[in-house]
Amino acid sequence: xxxxxxxxxxxxxxxxxxxxxxxxxxxxxxxxxxxxxxxxxxxxxxxxxxxxxxxxxxxxxxxxxxxxxxxxxxxxxxxxxxxxxxxxxxxxxxxxxxxxxxxxxxxxxxxxxxxxxxxxxxxxxxxxxxxxxxxxxxxxxxxxxxxxxxxxxxxxxxxxxxxxxxxxxxxxxxxxxxxxxxxxxxxxxxxxxxxxxxxxxxxxxxxxxxxxxxxxxxxxxx
Numbered sequence: 001x002x003x004x005x006x007x008x009x010x011x012x013x014x015x016x017x018x019x020x021x022x023x024x025x026x027x028x029x030x031x032x033x034x035x036x037x038x039x040x041x042x043x044x045x046x047x048x049x050x051x052x053x054x055x056x057x058x059x060x061x062x063x064x065x066x067x068x069x070x071x072x073x074x075x076x077x078x079x080x081x082x083x084x085x086x087x088x089x090x091x092x093x094x095x096x097x098x099x100x101x102x103x104x105x106x107x108x109x110x111x112x113x114x115x116x117x118x119x120x121x122x123x124x125x126x127x128x129x130x131x132x133x134x135x136x137x138x139x140x141x142x143x144x145x146x147x148x149x150x151x152x153x154x155x156x157x158x159x160x161x162x163x164x165x166x167x168x169x170x171x172x173x174x175x176x177x178x179x180x181x182x183x184x185x186x187x188x189x190x191x192x193x194x195x196x197x198x199x200x201x202x203x204x205x206x207x208x209x210x211x212x213x214x215x216x217x218x219x220x221x222x
Contacts, residue, residue: 012038012045013058019098019171024053028178029100034163035078038171039088039095042066046084048075079139086144087151087167094155094167096174104185105164108132112160115181115188118197120208124180125156125166128205135160156181 020036023029032053037046043065051060062077064070068085070077078084084097108115115122115130122130133150136143147165150157156166156177164181168174191197200208 009040009045010058012040013061015171016045016047016061017056017058019096019175020047020056021053023098023100023175023178026179028098028102028182029163033101035080035084035099036171036174037078037081037084037097044081044084044088046077046081049078051075080143082139082141082144083147083165086141086148087165090148090152091155091167093169094174095169096171097165097167098171098174098178099163099165100178100182101163102178102182102185104189105158105182106162107189108185109158109163110161114158115184116197117200117202117205118188118191119184120200120205121180122184123205123208123212124177126154127209128200128202130154130156130158130181130184132158132160135162138162158185 016036016038023034023036028034032050035047037044040063043063045061045063047056048060048062060075062070062074064077064081064085066085068081080099087097109132112132114132117128122128131150131154133146136146147157147159151165151167155168156164158164164178166174166178166181168177188197
């Protein structure tokens, strides 16, 4: 755990529930779709499988160890626990993950498109694009491998024929990024309705990425 997440398990469980409810209420993930987790100890705390978000309580959140095991007597974890763990292994610097089936990101993912550098804000995910990872059946280790590869140098990616994943140093940061990815996806789809997008060159995106390293910090933090 880092200072970006609450230290106590009860606090982390409560924050996972709050984040999941906020994700659902905002429309990012309709119905019972999507899932949320936070790194905890040597594993993670993750939303359970198939439970409506408005019924979810802290006690329903499932601890999954780093080796993928979870104790009996708990609810079953989200079927996507494979890719959550794989993402944490790939990104030890990040501590929370939000997976959604948000409308516009999912449309792009089902069309087999990534989100290229049509707008400088694409850099919010850590690179010059938001990549699309290949399709694999939900809940499989194969999908976990694809997600880990997609997030190796990014904080977000699209999952082909599925949805999107966003990571952050905190649950709040991960949820905010998921919202940003959805906004970018909607903007990009609307650009494509007009015609081909005019993409920013790699040189400009490199400048933007450097600027983002200090964006929003105080003078003493730079």
